[in-house]
Amino acid sequence: MESTCVDTSLNLNINHPSTATYKDEIMVEELHRLNCENKRLSETLSNMCENYEAMQKQLNQLMNQNCETQTHEESRKRKAESEDCNNMFGTIKGINVINNECSTTTDEESLIKRPCREISSPKAYKVLVKTEASSNSLYVMDGYQWRKYGQKVTRDNPSPRAYFRCSNAPSCPVKKKVQKSLEDPTILVATYEGEHNHGHEKAEISMISSQIEESFIGSVHVTSPKQIMQRTSPSMKIDNVPKSSIQQFLVQQMATSLTNDPNFTAALASAISGRILDHTSNKANW
DNA sequence: CGGATTTGACCGGCGC
DNA sequence: GCGCCGGTCAAATCCG
Numbered sequence: 001m002e003s004t005c006v007d008t009s010l011n012l013n014i015n016h017p018s019t020a021t022y023k024d025e026i027m028v029e030e031l032h033r034l035n036c037e038n039k040r041l042s043e044t045l046s047n048m049c050e051n052y053e054a055m056q057k058q059l060n061q062l063m064n065q066n067c068e069t070q071t072h073e074e075s076r077k078r079k080a081e082s083e084d085c086n087n088m089f090g091t092i093k094g095i096n097v098i099n100n101e102c103s104t105t106t107d108e109e110s111l112i113k114r115p116c117r118e119i120s121s122p123k124a125y126k127v128l129v130k131t132e133a134s135s136n137s138l139y140v141m142d143g144y145q146w147r148k149y150g151q152k153v154t155r156d157n158p159s160p161r162a163y164f165r166c167s168n169a170p171s172c173p174v175k176k177k178v179q180k181s182l183e184d185p186t187i188l189v190a191t192y193e194g195e196h197n198h199g200h201e202k203a204e205i206s207m208i209s210s211q212i213e214e215s216f217i218g219s220v221h222v223t224s225p226k227q228i229m230q231r232t233s234p235s236m237k238i239d240n241v242p243k244s245s246i247q248q249f250l251v252q253q254m255a256t257s258l259t260n261d262p263n264f265t266a267a268l269a270s271a272i273s274g275r276i277l278d279h280t281s282n283k284a285n286w
Numbered sequence: 287c288g289g290a291t292t293t294g295a296c297c298g299g300c301g302c
Numbered sequence: 303g304c305g306c307c308g309g310t311c312a313a314a315t316c317c318g
Contacts, residue, residue, distance in 0.1 A: 148291060
C-alpha cells in the first residue's frame with residue numbers, strides 16, 4: 001500500500017530564477033515524453049485485452065463444439081470427474097479463476113476434456129486466494145461486504161465450507177461459497193454466484209488498488225489482465241468494472257511514479273517557481 | 287443494544 | 303420410498 005501513498009511534498013526551490021526558462025523546456029520535453037509513453041502503454045494494454053478476448057472467444061467455440069459431441073451418458077460420468085478437476089485446479093499452472101466458460105487455464109488439453117456446462121452454473125465462477133498456512137479464516141477480502149449465513153462440512157473436503165450473502169441482500173442477489181482447497185489448504189476457493197447490482201463503497205477502492213498491487217507482486221498467478229480484475233474483485237468482470245476505480249488506480253500509480261522521479265519533481269518545482277517569479281515580476285511591472 | 291456470526295435443524299434435489 | 307448430501311434458515315451467542 002505504501003507505493004500508492006502519493007508524496008505531495010515538492011521541493012520548491014525558488015532560489016534559481018535564472019534557470020527557469022531552461023528548465024521550462026526540460027519540463028515540457030519531459031511532459032511530452034511522458035505523454036508519448038502513456039499513449040504507447042495505453043495502446044499496448046488495449047491490444048493485449050483485444051487479443052485476450054479474441055483468444056477466449058476461439059477457445060469458447062472449441063469448447064462448445066466439444067461439448068455438443070458428448071452423449072448424455074458420458075456427460076453424467078464426467079460430472080464426477082469434472083468435480084475432481086475442480087478440486088485439482090490449484091495444481092494446474094496459471095489458474096486462479098475458473099468461470100463457467102472454462103477459459104482460464106493454460107492447459108489446453110484439460111480444458112477440452114472438461115465439459116464446460118457442468119463445471120458450474122451460469123454466472124458462477126471460482127477465484128483462488130492464497131492465504132497464510134496457519135490461517136483458518138474463510139474470509140476473502142474482495143472489496144464487497146458479505147454476511148455469513150451458514151457453514152457446512154462437505155463430503156469431498158474435510159475443511160468446512162462457508163456460505164456468504166452480499167450484505168446488500170436481498171436487493172443484491174450475489175452469494176459466495178468459500179472453502180479451503182483440498183490440494184493446498186493455504187488456498188481458499190471462493191465460488192461466486194450472480195453479479196452485484198451495486199458498486200464498491202468508497203473505502204473499498206483503496207483495497208482494490210492494494211490487491212491489484214498484490215497481484216503484480218506475485219502472490220498469485222496472473223495469466224491475463226482480465227484475471228487480475230477477477231482476482232482483485234471477483235464481481236468485477238472486465239465488462240462491468242467501474243471505470244472510475246481503474247482510473248483512480250492508474251492515476252495513483254502515475255502520480256506515485258512521477259513524484260518518485262527526482263528529475264521530474266525538480267523540473268516541476270523549478271518550473272513552478274519560475275512561473276511564480278514571472279507572475280510576481282509581471283505584477284510588479286503593472 | 288444492534289448487527290454479525292455460529293451452529294444445529296430443516297428442506298429439497300438426486301441417486302439408488 | 304428412502305437415505306444422502308448440499309444449501310438455507312433461524313435461534314442463540316458474540317462483540318463492538
